[in-house]
Amino acid sequence: MTVLIVDDNAMNVMVIQEMLKRAGYDDIRVSYSAEEMFELLRSQGNEGDLLSTPKTDLILLDMMMPAMDGIEACRRLQSDIHFKDIPVIMVTAIGDSRKLAEALDAGAIDFVTKPINKTELLARIRSALKLKRELDWHKERDSRLRQELLLARQVQESVLPEKVDEKEVRIKAYFKASEELAGDLYAWYKVSDNRWAIAVIDAMGHGISSSLISMFVASILKESMRTLWSPERVFRELNRRLTGLQFENELIHYYCTGIYVTIDLERGKLEYANAGHPPGLLFHAGQLIPEKLTVNSPPLGMFDKLEIVTRSIKVTSEDRLYLYTDGILGSFQGVDEAQLKQLTSFLLQVKDHEESLDSLIDSKALDGRSDDRCLVRVDIKPGGALDEN
Structure with missing residues (x-):
């Protein structure tokens, strides 16, 4: 000394x-x-x-x-x-x-x-x-x-998929963790040339615990998107695995919200399930008001028996889909519907300006709370899906 x-x-x-x-x-x-x-x-x-x-x-x-x-x-x-x-x-x-x-x-x-x-x-x-x-x-x-x-953050980021830019579809994520590790997760999988599966998951909480749940979900998604594909079957498997987790402290309970979408470009069909998650926004070509992919099921991991409802929407060439977590809404004033309305207006204005979406991810929440931010944009390119007759 x-x-x-x-x-x-x-x-x-x-x-x-x-x-x-x-x-x-x-x-x-x-x-x-x-x-x-x-x-x-x-x-x-x-x-x-x-x-x-x-x-x-x-x-x-x-x-x-x-x-x-x-x-x-x-x-x-x-x-x-x-x-x-x-x-x-x-x-x-x-x-x-x-x-x-x-x-x-x-x-x-x-x-x-x-x-x-x-x-x-x-x-x-x-x-x-x-x-x-x-x-x-x-x-x-x-x-x-x-x-x-x-090291854990590098491992976590390594499981996130790279952006997609193919003949029929373009998929890109905008993501920022609030801390060293994130509870938000996004994933997509190409089933065939004309079929895609996209998911955005938000594990409740912050820090190490939520990131571990997120990684657990990521491991299940990787296999279930490939083998089960459909929203109902994938969410049912996620719910089964999450409710099967055992914790020494019975007062501690982890769950996830999530939205899972499948797109069949050949049939021009989008099918989704929303488990307690913010609504996805589907902007049809030439329209200013998006179709909302609203909640139709409780969050995953809360109940052993979970009724999962799926819904289908017609998609055509030049449609654009946004999936996101609730951290994105923190940049807008008000609550719930007011924030969603402002987000919709913002997405209409930015169109293809990548810098604006990057700025949204980097902006501070108006309420001062720190939260992960994740937004996934899916573009169906011209000719990528059957147009309506």
């Missing part, structure tokens, strides 16, 4: 050094001013790396020094991200309680008064160093956790 003594009085420095050496502290550094202290600290740590830990473990800081006193030096230490976690014990000959309170408010964790009592000084140093060890342990653990979350 490295202790840094900061005092403009050489005699005081010598006395404290001797006390520390006799107590077994052999790594002792000295600065005779606050300015010199900062120069030493900067030489020990890499300021370009926010996770870098300065070698100094404790500072014994004299309160009364010329140019910059100990209180101001302590404030500057606290304002610097590289030094703010170094514990500071203020050394003072002043018995003024207001000054001592000011020093503690500036960031000092403790103080000793002159003339220094060796037993008291060593006890306070032991306490401060114990706190520093615990803090370093937590910082190291947090650093590992950040690295693990980064």
Whole structure:
């Protein structure tokens, strides 16, 4: 453990050094001013790396020094991200309680008064160093956790499909997680040249728990979209698997909202199921008012037996479909229908302007709440579906 003594009085420095050496502290550094202290600290740590830990473990800081006193030096230490976690014990000959309170408010964790009592000084140093060890342990653990979350996010993003731009159809997602990990999920699967399945899922909650549920759903979707395909069968399988999850705490219950769409371009037919999710919006070519893919089933994972209702809509060339999660609505004023009306108007205005949709994803929610944002746009290209007679 490295202790840094900061005092403009050489005699005081010598006395404290001797006390520390006799107590077994052999790594002792000295600065005779606050300015010199900062120069030493900067030489020990890499300021370009926010996770870098300065070698100094404790500072014994004299309160009364010329140019910059100990209180101001302590404030500057606290304002610097590289030094703010170094514990500071203020050394003072002043018995003024207001000054001592000011020093503690500036960031000092403790103080000793002159003339220094060796037993008291060593006890306070032991306490401060114990706190520093615990803090370093937590910082190291947090650093590992950040690295693990980064890896988990990369894994999570790896299961999301790439955009599609084929002769008949174009599919693209706009997505942003509110935290390191997301509870929103989108997926699509090409069954054949003329048949597609698209899903948007929102696992309730935030952070690690919702992201794990999201990944669990993603693994089921990948297989069930391929083998089951139809909205009813896929949602029934998702519900079965979600309700089969067992939790030690019975009060904790995870569920998902979702919308699942199949498009048969050869027949010009869209079939969907909506499990407690915001309505999808289908803009028919040349029309200003979209057809809504409204809720027709409860959320997935809430009930063992779930009645899933599917509905069909006619689709033709140049139709455009939007599927999204409720985080998208947070950018608009009001609630529910008012937000949906504004979103509809916005989507009509932006048309093919990619930048506008990117801005929507990046915009802050008006209510200040943080939420994942996901929007999937599906374009049926000219000639991509049978036109109505």
